Amino acid sequence: MKTGRVTMRDVAARANVSKTAVSLAFNDSSRLSESTLQHILATASEMGYAQDPAARMLRTRRTNSLGLLLPQQLDRVLENPYYSQFLQGVGQTCNQEGYTLLLAPPLRGSMLKSIPYAAVDGFIVSGLEYDRGEVSALRQRGIPFVLVDSEEHEGVASVEIDDAAGMETLVRHLLDLGHRQIGIAALETGDEGPWESWRGPVLRRMQGAVAALRAGGIDVDAPGIHVVQVACTREGGKSAFDELWSAPERPTAIVAFSDVIALGVLDAAKQAGVAVPADLSVTGFDDLTEAQWSQPSLTTVRQPIASKGRLAAEFLVEAIAADEGAVTRRQHRLHTTLLVRESAAAPRPA
Amino acid sequence: MKTGRVTMRDVAARANVSKTAVSLAFNDSSRLSESTLQHILATASEMGYAQDPAARMLRTRRTNSLGLLLPQQLDRVLENPYYSQFLQGVGQTCNQEGYTLLLAPPLRGSMLKSIPYAAVDGFIVSGLEYDRGEVSALRQRGIPFVLVDSEEHEGVASVEIDDAAGMETLVRHLLDLGHRQIGIAALETGDEGPWESWRGPVLRRMQGAVAALRAGGIDVDAPGIHVVQVACTREGGKSAFDELWSAPERPTAIVAFSDVIALGVLDAAKQAGVAVPADLSVTGFDDLTEAQWSQPSLTTVRQPIASKGRLAAEFLVEAIAADEGAVTRRQHRLHTTLLVRESAAAPRPA
DNA sequence: AGCCTGTAGTTTATCGGTTCAGTAGACGGT
DNA sequence: ACCGTCTACTGAACCGATAAACTACAGGCT
Numbered sequence: 001m002k003t004g005r006v007t008m009r010d011v012a013a014r015a016n017v018s019k020t021a022v023s024l025a026f027n028d029s030s031r032l033s034e035s036t037l038q039h040i041l042a043t044a045s046e047m048g049y050a051q052d053p054a055a056r057m058l059r060t061r062r063t064n065s066l067g068l069l070l071p072q073q074l075d076r077v078l079e080n081p082y083y084s085q086f087l088q089g090v091g092q093t094c095n096q097e098g099y100t101l102l103l104a105p106p107l108r109g110s111m112l113k114s115i116p117y118a119a120v121d122g123f124i125v126s127g128l129e130y131d132r133g134e135v136s137a138l139r140q141r142g143i144p145f146v147l148v149d150s151e152e153h154e155g156v157a158s159v160e161i162d163d164a165a166g167m168e169t170l171v172r173h174l175l176d177l178g179h180r181q182i183g184i185a186a187l188e189t190g191d192e193g194p195w196e197s198w199r200g201p202v203l204r205r206m207q208g209a210v211a212a213l214r215a216g217g218i219d220v221d222a223p224g225i226h227v228v229q230v231a232c233t234r235e236g237g238k239s240a241f242d243e244l245w246s247a248p249e250r251p252t253a254i255v256a257f258s259d260v261i262a263l264g265v266l267d268a269a270k271q272a273g274v275a276v277p278a279d280l281s282v283t284g285f286d287d288l289t290e291a292q293w294s295q296p297s298l299t300t301v302r303q304p305i306a307s308k309g310r311l312a313a314e315f316l317v318e319a320i321a322a323d324e325g326a327v328t329r330r331q332h333r334l335h336t337t338l339l340v341r342e343s344a345a346a347p348r349p350a
Numbered sequence: 351m352k353t354g355r356v357t358m359r360d361v362a363a364r365a366n367v368s369k370t371a372v373s374l375a376f377n378d379s380s381r382l383s384e385s386t387l388q389h390i391l392a393t394a395s396e397m398g399y400a401q402d403p404a405a406r407m408l409r410t411r412r413t414n415s416l417g418l419l420l421p422q423q424l425d426r427v428l429e430n431p432y433y434s435q436f437l438q439g440v441g442q443t444c445n446q447e448g449y450t451l452l453l454a455p456p457l458r459g460s461m462l463k464s465i466p467y468a469a470v471d472g473f474i475v476s477g478l479e480y481d482r483g484e485v486s487a488l489r490q491r492g493i494p495f496v497l498v499d500s501e502e503h504e505g506v507a508s509v510e511i512d513d514a515a516g517m518e519t520l521v522r523h524l525l526d527l528g529h530r531q532i533g534i535a536a537l538e539t540g541d542e543g544p545w546e547s548w549r550g551p552v553l554r555r556m557q558g559a560v561a562a563l564r565a566g567g568i569d570v571d572a573p574g575i576h577v578v579q580v581a582c583t584r585e586g587g588k589s590a591f592d593e594l595w596s597a598p599e600r601p602t603a604i605v606a607f608s609d610v611i612a613l614g615v616l617d618a619a620k621q622a623g624v625a626v627p628a629d630l631s632v633t634g635f636d637d638l639t640e641a642q643w644s645q646p647s648l649t650t651v652r653q654p655i656a657s658k659g660r661l662a663a664e665f666l667v668e669a670i671a672a673d674e675g676a677v678t679r680r681q682h683r684l685h686t687t688l689l690v691r692e693s694a695a696a697p698r699p700a
Numbered sequence: 701a702g703c704c705t706g707t708a709g710t711t712t713a714t715c716g717g718t719t720c721a722g723t724a725g726a727c728g729g730t
Numbered sequence: 731a732c733c734g735t736c737t738a739c740t741g742a743a744c745c746g747a748t749a750a751a752c753t754a755c756a757g758g759c760t
Binding site: 017018019020021024031032033036055057058059060061 | 707708709710711714715716717
C-alpha cells in the first residue's frame with residue numbers, strides 16, 4: 001500500500017468508474033446519475049481524496065485568482081494605509097466575482113522575478129510606469145493586466161485619478177489664502193533631474209501645482225518656492241519639514257504630495273514648536289482616514305482610493321473574460337475633491 | 351503558424367536542443383555551457399516564451415505561496431485594522447522566506463469551497479475552532495496549516511495570545527478603580543447558550559473577566575453585571591452601548607472585547623451626551639493604532655498582532671519544510687499588556 | 701422494424717513543465 | 731590502448747487533472 005497522495009485514478013479504480021466520472025462528480029455533478037454520484041463522493045471522502053489545484057489549473061488554464069503586483073515588500077506596503085484602502089476596493093470586486101487575491105511583492109528584490117512565478121489570471125499593477133521592464137514581462141507572459149496610478153497608454157487598461165486638477169485646486173486654495181512662500185514635498189521618483197522629467201502621478205501633481213502657481217503669477221523657480229522629494233512615509237515628512245524649514249526663506253505653507261508625508265510634517269512641526277496653521281499651513285493628498293483625526297485635521301485632496309481598487313479589479317476581470325475575444329481596453333480617470341479642514345489657514349501678516 | 355502560446359517544446363525545437371535543456375536554462379543554468387545557455391535564452395526571449403506556473407507547480411509540488419484562510423469577505427476583513435496589522439506580520443515572514451501571499455476568503459459563502467481551489471503550500475487559518483469542518487478539509491487535503499486565535503490542540507500548530515490573563519488584569523484594574531456595575535460587550539459567537547459554551551479567544555477572555563470578578567467578590571450573575579454579544583465593528587459597539595445603557599442598572603464601565611467595539615461605544619456615548627470617563631469608563635482589547643488617537647484615548651489590552659502574524663507564518667514555513675519529515679507542531683502563546691490611558695477612571699461617587 | 705433522442709457514462713489525448721537515468725565525447729593518467 | 735571521470739546534454743516517464751469525441755443502451759415515435 002503506497003502511501004502517496006490519493007488521486008483521481010485511485011478513486012476511480014476503487015469506485016469502478018472512469019477518471020472522468022470522478023472529475024464530473026466534483027465539477028458537473030448533473031451529468032451523473034444520483035446513485036453513481038453518491039457512490040463516487042462516498043468513496044472519495046472515504047479514501048481522503050482531495051483535488052489538486054495545480055493540475056486543474058494546468059488543464060483549464062484558469063486559476064481563479066487575481067494578482068496584485070506590488071512595488072515593495074509586503075510589510076512595507078501593508079503599513080501604508082493607502083494600500084489598506086486600495087485592497088479593500090480590490091477585495092470588493094474579488095468576492096463579487098469569486099476570485100482570490102494573490103499579493104505578489106518583489107521576489108528576491110525583483111518584481112520581474114515574481115511575475116513568471118505567480119499563478120494568476122491577471123495582474124493589477126500599482127504605480128509602475130509603462131516603459132518599465134515589468135510591463136513588458138507581463139506582455140511577454142501574455143496575461144491581462146491593468147495599470148493603476150501610471151500613465152494612460154493606448155491599448156492598455158488603466159485606472160488613475162485626476163492628480164493635476166486636484167493639486168491645482170489645492171494650490172489655488174493656498175494662494176487664495178494669501179500664501180506666497182510655499183514648500184512642496186513631492187514623492188521620490190528615483191529621478192534626480194528637473195521635475196519635468198518625472199513620470200506618472202508625481203509629474204501630474206507637480207504640473208497641477210505649477211499651473212496654479214503660474215495662474216497666480218508665480219513661477220516655480222521663484223525664490224519663495226522650494227521643492228524637495230521624500231519617501232512616502234512619516235519619516236519622509238519629517239525630513240521634508242527639516243529641509244524646507246531650514247531654508248533661508250521659510251515657507252508659510254507646505255504642500256505634501258501625500259497624507260502620510262503631511263502627517264510626518266505635522267509631527268515634525270509640533271516637535272519643533274511650530275504652530276499649525278498659525279505659523280505654518282500644511283496640506284496633504286489622498287484623504288486617508290487618519291487625515292480627519294489628526295491634530296489639527298488635515299486639509300487635503302480626497303481621492304477615491306477604494307473605488308480605484310474596485311474599478312481596476314473590474315477592468316481586469318473584464319479583460320480576463322474577453323481574453324482572446326474582443327478586447328476592450330478600458331481606461332478611467334477618477335475625480336478628486338478638495339477638503340478644507342484645519343491645517344491650512346491664512347498666513348500671519350508679514 | 352499556430353498562434354497558441356509558446357511552450358518549452360517550441361523553444362527547444364527552434365534552438366535545436368531538448369526540452370530538458372530549456373528547463374535547465376531557466377532553473378539550473380550552471381549545468382549548461384555558457385554558449386548553449388545564451389543561445390537558449392536568446393531564442394526564448396525572441397519567441398516570447400514565458401514559463402507556465404501551473405505546469406511547474408504540478409510537477410514540483412510547490413507553489414511558493416502561503417494561503418491565508420479568512421472567515422469573511424475580503425473587503426470586510428480588510429476594513430478591520432486588526433487584520434491590516436496581522437497581514438503586516440505575515441508579510442514580514444513572506445518576504446523574508448520568499449513566499450507570496452494568497453488571500454482566500456469564503457468562496458460563494460463557504461470557506462470549505464475555497465480550500466481545494468487555492469494553490470498554496472500551506473494555510474494560516476484565522477479564528478476558526480478546531481472542530482470546524484474547514485479544519486478537517488485541510489487535514490483531508492493533507493496540507494500543512496497553522497491555527498491562529500483558535501484553541502490549542504495536541505498535534506496542531508497554533509499561535510494565540512494570553513486572552514484570559516489580559517482580560518483578568520484589565521477587569522481587576524476596573525475593580526481597583528472602584529467599578530461594581532460593569533457591562534461586558536463580548537464578540538459574537540453564533541452561540542446563544544451560556545458563556546461557558548463559547549469557544550476560543552472569546553471564551554478565554556470571558557474566563558479572565560469572570561476570574562477577576564470572582565476574586566473581587568462579585569459573581570457574573572450579580573445584578574450589576576451585564577453581558578451582551580455584538581459584531582466586531584463600530585456599529586456593534588454602538589448597539590452594545592444602546593443595550594447596556596438602557597438597562598435598569600446602568601453600568602459605570604463597559605468592557606469591550608475589542609478596540610473596534612470600544613471605539614463604537616465611544617462614538618455612541620458621545621452621541622448620547624455621556625461623558626467618558628466621567629460618567630462611563632470604556633475599555634478595549636487589541637491596542638489598534640486608533641486606540642491611542644481616539645478622544646479620549648483608550649485604556650486597553652495590547653496584544654502583539656503583527657508578531658502573531660509573523661510567528662504563524664514562520665511556523666507554517668517550518669511545517670512546509672518539514673513536510674513528510676520530522677514534524678514539529680509548534681505552539682505558542684503570546685503575552686498581553688494592560689495599557690492605562692484616558693478612557694477609564696474611577697466612577698463618580700454614588 | 702427502423703430511426704431518433706437523451707442519458708450516463710468511457711476513451712483518448714493533451715495541458716507544459718521537471719526529474720531521473722542514461723549516454724556521447726573529451727580529457728587525463730598510466 | 732585502456733580505464734575512469736567529468737561535462738554537457740538527451741529521452742522518456744511522469745505530475746493529476748479536464749476536454750472532446752465517442753459508445754451503449756433505453757425509451758418514444760412513426
